[in-house]
Amino acid sequence: MGVSQRLKSRFRKFLQRPGTTVDLAPLRRRLPEIEAREDALAALDDAELTAAAAEAHDFTEICAVGREAAKRALDQRPYDVQLLGAMALLSGKVAEMATGEGKTLTATIAAYGHVRRGNGPVHVLTVNDYLARRDATWMEPVYTLLGLTVAWVTEASTPQERREAYAADVTYVSVSEAGFDYLRDQLVTDIADRVQSELATAIVDEADSILIDEARVPMVLAGSIHTESDPVHEAAELVRDLRPGKHFEVADDGRSVAFTAAGLAEVERRMGLDLYAHENVEQLSAVNVALHARALLRRDVDYIVREGSVELIDEMRGRVAQRRRWPDGLQAAVEAKEGLSATAEGEVLDTITVQAFIASYKTVCGMTATAVHVGEQLREYFKLEVAVIPSNAENIRVDEPDRIYSAHDMRDEALVEEIKLAHEKGRPVLVGTLDVKASEQLAAQLAAAGVPSQVLNAKNDAEEAAIIAEAGALGAVTVSTQMAGRGVDIRLGGSDEKDRERVVELGGLYVIGSGRHDSRRVDDQLRGRAGRQGDPGGSVFFVSLEDDLIVRHAGDILPASPRMDIDGVVHDETVDYAVEHAQRVAEGVNHEIHRNTWRYSVVIEQQRVALAERRERLLTSEVAAIMLLERSPEKAKATDEDVLSDAARAIALFHLDRLWAEHLAHLNEVREGVHLRALGKLDPLDEFHRAAVPAFQTMFTEIERRTIETFEEVDLSDGWQPEQAQIVRPSATWTYLVHDNPFGSELDRLIAAVGRRLTSGGE
Template sequence: MAFWSRVSQKLRRMLSRPASADLTRYEELLPRIGELEPELEKLSDAELTERAAAVRETERTDTELLIEVCALGREAARRALGERAFDVQLLGTMGLLTGHVVQMATGEGKTLAGALAAAGYALQGKRVHVISVNDYLARRDAEWMRPVYDLLGVSVGWVEPALTAEERRAAYHREVCYGAVSEIGFDVLRDRLVTSVEDLTQPEPEVAIVDEADSVLVDEARVPLVMAGSVDAGVADQEVANIVRRLRVGLHYETDPDGRNAWLTPAGASVVEKALGGIDLYAEEGSDRLAAVNAALHAHALLTRDVDYLVRDGKVQLINASRGRVAELQRWPDGLQAAVEAKEQLPPSDHGEILDSITVQALIARYPQVAGMTGTAVAVAEQLREFYELEVAVIPPNTPMIREDLPHRVYATPRHKLRAIVEEIRKVHETGRPILVGTQDVAESEELAEKLRKAGLSCVVLNARNDAEEAAVIAGAGAYGAITVSTQMAGRGTDIRLGGADGADAERVAELGGLHVIGTARYPSSRLDDQLRGRAGRQGDPGSSVFFASLGDELVLAHAPDVPEGIPSDEDTGEITDAAAHRQINHAQRVAEGVDLEIHRNTWRYTRLIEHQRAELLRFRDEVLRTDAGATLLQEAVPDRYSELSESLDAETLRRVCREIVLFHLDQLWADHLAFLTEVRETIHLRALAKETPLDEFHRTAIPAFRKIRDELEKRSAKTLVEAEITDEGIDLARAGVRRPTSTWTYLVQDNPFDSDAEQALKKVRSMLRKKRS
């Protein structure tokens, strides 16, 4: 009987939760964990810490370790936070400790489950990075869970942009360190530029627990993290910006449906050439101005203030589209950055060169052990398996979810939709229920807030402009009568309590129906829709959600613009009830998801070779950094000069000089190689037109170029050692032309540096050529 019960249970799991790992093994351990509870409750805090320390000392089987860690973690959380971990949270902890991505619904306690798993790894002697989507969540969770870690005798820290190098080093050397994926990634890149072992901030990576794993591992993976260094003052072409500002779309320039590219029409080129004094933009002598015009056109036509960027404190600040937050210390590549600054009539920032880059996929691949947690993993289970070899484990909710997800409401135009959203908010607000409205960007959040104010409805806005107030805004979002309008900032990692921060009105709000979530448009991913919905109905609370959409939304126009004709709409409200409209919007979202997946795949196809080359170079760099390899190389390259210097300098100074020279040229050659590969990428489709596939051509070009680095390194380093003035103090790097950047920042590169559309166009051209030949 028990056998058939287990078979039935597995069959139900397979049917209802595709791509889910079997939890039976962990479920069978729960009674044994519970049996330890009375015993641990009798221990003093000091004895509990000692018992946790004993885990470090003893060899245990995997099963015994899971039981002990979960029992200790549950007791530590009960004492430190007043929260006894539910069985489902312990299932999540065990899933993380065995290397799964666990899917847990909103409000089910992922943060605690992640902390207990991190502590479990730490008690095994492993250093853990808990990787989050943003700095706010990293700091919040580290501070929130610190009392639990303290009771278990585990040290914890976090990294954020404001920390000094020394503070970062201290945080990374704690047993558990929380940090945003970008912050940890950029620290990896900074460590690749140091010239002394003492300047390294990160120890060797061991375990990564990825919070909001689908966002970090899938959404963020499309855009590499790029480190740039200051070279000289930037130059803005204000003349070109003023000319482009007067151009009209459809007449002087056109854009593609995706909003990724813009180009001049013949009429536009004529107007620009005349305004620039009659030059020929497409002749060789006009190439520099053409590049400036193209950058200015991109800034003018494709980048929108308060959507793609803010202007704050006299500077352009980029907005991370997948998070709705300001991207700290991030810029577009130089020409585009300068063009946006000229568009906004701001002084230009420093010009820079790319020093290094890393993809999220390569960043995660550094960790021998990886696990993750999110509320929406099943939807990307295949991608997690394909790119990271991770399996999903779906954890059942502790309390059945009773949130009511209302049918989507579709309108003919965005104007009709906006009017309906304001009316929906007014109607629900009259009941006293709290309302959370999720918008697509800063501009939309502020436009809706203005409409609500005109309608006599007071609201709080949360977007990239006031991200510092995030905690306070979220804390009050579940209060009686509250209206909160937010970008995607409120879509992940936030837990909105009914009744407000103190939960005083929780019962009153629950009786009214709980939090009502409104989406002002469908997101490019169904997972983002689900994340927004998940703000309501936490832990069995009542709640509801509804999404509004229109056939004029950006999602539809970009990914499914061919709307079937004859779809009827209500004359007064513009609402559409025809199923064809709903199918069109669903289709647009699926196309958007497909585009993003192809971008991820395409990026990885090309960067796989770069990552292999980088790994090889880093092995040599690390050898130079930690040993006398630099001195050995130069001693063999220029023995006379080396012998001469060894007579006037002490051995340590000479080794340090050689190390600094070799590392400088190695880093410079790698930066030059990356710049070359960027140029190859941008022209690869033309190079490959009549030959092989773009990827094969990229490899054919990149591999020989990389092999030349070692010989060129020896030549440049030897030349510097021979020509530089070297004293007992060492080498004056600046005077020797060995000048490192004075500051660094990060670049936001375009979503798809290897545009699959271009590859598709290339295939069509090849097909036409083959037909002509035949």
């Protein structure tokens, strides 16, 4: 079976596969026992309750004690469904709990339970620093009553603060900060410099976002390197005034661009060289990446410029992707395009994907409002099952069918009118847009129609919690990118709920989506902002047949003349099917790209584990000194024992870290070029393994060779001085995340192309 047929087969399975969830019956049977403990626990004083908490080990007692502690510390009695969620987390599952159902308290009871059952310490992994600090501070009184310590880590935390925070029973930390600490700990030369303890249990908040959307994102630890020149800025100047159509052409999918013959000739004329000559490969790469930045990446869609720097936008959340960079010079190219100086990228010292980092924990569980859609992926990548926890109160939100329009202008006009009508009645409206640019355009259209609005997007994400907390106020209109304040409650009548009854009478919060996202989960998350805890609410999506999602993935199956009203609303079953189908295919494409990336990373992670084991032995034992006694006995025996121990360990660790960095750079080059081998009918993954495995095997021999060579050259008569051996580590290190290449690899584009062909049923 050829690669195209295999991909088609996988797509069909992905699109047809039903979701399966965990049976909650065994957990429900514990609820009467938990309730039966309530009176006895209520009779205890605080000290007695803390003593009882230290003895709780089974699910029943953990939940009963946890409920009593929450009642006292927060004046909140956890609902039965929250206890079901806690038991699901204690069972190592992903709990799907609707918005507003109290996931933060659920996680607290589960974290306490994991510690008491011997699975600590527990890291509660969040999506950002704000939630890590907020939740740890908010839940601290509960943990204190339960006899546990709790702490938090943010980007601003010092090494000592991190060390103390990770020493707590429960630590709240963003997944990226935890990952960066892990990477830094992997490069210490003294055990005392480590900040993290054992990676025992991770409770992943917003599990679908972290475990699926961010799973393949590499976290990077970089070191300073000296660079002579910046060819990308020069290239950006060259392509700045090139004309589309004449000098370059953009592909229909908007993911690739190429010079025309005239454009290439013009660039070569200005540079005064043959770009395809072997010695000019760096200039050719710089020109191509500058063209990609110029033609394909859009300000206020793919990135924003704020305070003199380019900040990338997370397409799944609409927020700024904190400390995220594009790969392969693309970041510098966009900075050059915007007239900014290039920020340092440095040499990669170590890197690990979010997926591989989380897999390093012995126990993983999580919670989110939208897990079922990715249940199969959670099972495939993490062996995690989904437990769907029912809502405490019936969901009475009214979800209307999509309103589909033939064109953007008709859709936008109707959207503004719908918002205006709701606003005039006083009903609060939350509008979800697909990007920053769309949010600002809609806000301007509303202002022109006399409707004031609050705008929430990546440009003012620091104000997110404050803005979203008031989105339910009487007459409020909030225009947001898909970030929509996950993790912050929207209370009807405003944060103080003073107009709650009036808003309830008007039907509650009205959520409107201006276009479908590539992921149904993101749309469901937006819908879920209304109708929390039995509140009334409503939702509807306004869709245009000119939306990118539909043009890309369903353009071929749209009828030429769909049935529509005079105002442009389409009423056609074929169109309804096409919109849903486009979204499913987009999800399938992204899933297949995820799987492809994961397959390449498996061998790298296996190599990382092997290397980490060797490094740990070097760091914690006398292995390096013993090796030198065997391989360079004369000098080793003539060296003071303590000096030999320090020198051997430092030299061996330096060369191991140095060669691992070189190995990662080599694998990146292989990965970038391996698609070319597919043109010769070779399997790219096989070819990648064929290069990666022997390179790693020879690395260990080279580490030993360089260690002995350095040891024999260095003068140890006056003790051990790393500077004399020229093994000085980078003077500065920093961390960042590599944002997905927005254009994908050649293999990614093949996968996407197959997905598009499937929409028309092509074989």
